[in-house]
Amino acid sequence: MKSSGNTILVTGGGSGIGREYARRWHDAGNTVIVAGRTLSSLAETAKGRENIHPVEFDVADAQGVAAFATGLCERFPGLNVVVNNAGIMPFETIEAPRDLDDAERVVETNLLGPIRLIDAFIEQLKTAEDAALINVSSGLAFVPLPKAASYSASKAALHSYTLSLRKRLEGLVEVIELIPPGVQTELTPGQSQLEGYLPLDDFVTESMALLAQKSTPSEICVEAVRAFRNSEANGNQQELLDMLGAR
Structure with missing residues (x-):
């Protein structure tokens, strides 16, 4: 992925990882569109940066995805990078019958949202120069946090989907998986x-230093997440799962 001269869409750009990436990419010489549910938070991301453009959009809005993509491509015909960052992480009690609204919202936002967004922008990306697609998964895709079971499962599914995308888009679109560890954001209170x-x-x-490498790694793993990413191969997945389960 090239470091500057891109037009980048970042979902979940109103806080946390999405906000900080949007600002860094802007400052490196990119045009950045930040999308999210709360326009005031997006405006805060863009404050003082003329080439960050806030756009209100909920990735869980299945009916609005096509119109959102069409409008954005008309407004920003140079769009060449899509970053699926938006996500929610409620804690759950899964060992007894419960209201499944939270689990369904997680799947809708964290998995179906990126799948629908990719589908809506795929033709734009396939014809763009230096096109890249970045899916933000999690270290919990590889070792789940039991009290956030649906979140962990949604990120494991996104990891798998990203592998398939990378194979099918080989030579057309660079497909990158960003795998954060636990980061100090307000993803959970x-x-x-x-x-x-x-x-x-x-x-x-x-992570931006890894993205800036001449040959961008297909998976962006900072040092703090490597133990989780490689746990199954290293034979310590159960140990890490027990540790997370005790939290």
């Missing part, structure tokens, strides 16, 4: 203050 989570600025700095 209070997470931005938790010890043991990677500071947001440190995560983005390290």
Whole structure:
């Protein structure tokens, strides 16, 4: 992926990882579109940066995806990078019957949202120069957090889908998976203050250095997430699962 001169769409750009990436990419010489449900948060991301453009959009809105993509491509015909970053992570009790609304919202937002968005933008990306698609999964795709079972499962599914996309789009669109560890954001309440989570600025700095490599890795794994990503191969997946289950 080239570092500057792109037109980049970032979903979930109103906070956390999406906000910080949008600002860094803008400052590196890119045009950035930030999409999300809350326009005021997106405007805060764009504050003081004339080439960050806020656009209100909910990735869970199945009926609105096609119109959103058409309108965005007309407004930004040079769009060549799509970043599927939007996601939600509710904690769940799965060991007893329950209301499944949270689980369904997770799948709708974290998995069906990216699939629908990719489908809507795929022809644009296939004809764009230096096109790239970045799917943001999680270290929890490889070792699940039991109290966030649906979130972990949705990210495991997104990882698998990304593998298929990479194969089918080979030679047409660069497909990259960004695999964050636990990062100090407000993905869950209070997470931005938790010890043991990677500071947001440190995560983005390290991961952007990996993205800037001459040959961009297909998976962006900062050091803090490697134990999770490689746990099955290394034979310590159960140990890490037990650790997460005790939290």
